Amino acid sequence: PSSGKWRVMDAGCGTGLCGPLFKNLSSHLAGIDLSQRMIDRARDRRIYDHLEVAEVAQGVRKAGQGSLELIIAADVVVYIGDLGPFLEASAGALKGTRGLLAFTTEAATEGEGGAASEGGGWKLTISGRFAHQREYVLKAAKATGSLEMITAQECTPRWNRGEPVEGHLYMFRSTL
Numbered sequence: 001p002s003s004g005k006w007r008v009m010d011a012g013c014g015t016g017l018c019g020p021l022f023k024n025l026s027s028h029l030a031g032i033d034l035s036q037r038m039i040d041r042a043r044d045r046r047i048y049d050h051l052e053v054a055e056v057a058q059g060v061r062k063a064g065q066g067s068l069e070l071i072i073a074a075d076v077v078v079y080i081g082d083l084g085p086f087l088e089a090s091a092g093a094l095k096g097t098r099g100l101l102a103f104t105t106e107a108a109t110e111g112e113g114g115a116a117s118e119g120g121g122w123k124l125t126i127s128g129r130f131a132h133q134r135e136y137v138l139k140a141a142k143a144t145g146s147l148e149m150i151t152a153q154e155c156t157p158r159w160n161r162g163e164p165v166e167g168h169l170y171m172f173r174s175t176l
Helices: 019-025 036-044 056-063 084-093 134-143
Strands: 006-011 026-033 050-053 070-073 100-106 114-116 122-125 130-132 147-160 163-174
Touching (some): 006 056, 026 036, 026 056, 036 050, 070 084, 084 100, 084 134, 084 147, 100 130, 100 147
Parallel strands (some): 026 050
Antiparallel strands (some): 100 163, 114 122
């Protein structure tokens, strides 16, 4: 859509740092987060049209079938191990072939400490955040039946004690 025509959800908006980056693209900018305190801080920015306390998959699902053109989840899925429910909810909420989903992950690297998932593909690291293998993310997205990868790029989603944390930026398009 042209500028100002997107219905955007900032899934896991936290204090609202991404809100200003997407406000000019949106006709409606919604934010969800698990923490009431974070939602209160995001509200103080006066950027969002709607803010709600919710778990990301639940909040995205609540937006409604085919209701969103863009879902962003920056530095959020690191708090989710199994991405299936979030990706399923996102696939359902995206509006036709115009719908886009963008999110970042931390990369699961060999030899890093932490507890691995039973099915593989992601693990809880010693930092208390989840790391995901690229192959797992692509397989989970494909399992939705309606998310097609546009890009998967290496990135630095955050810094830890002055060191870059390896990760990926993913963007998917709805195929419905």
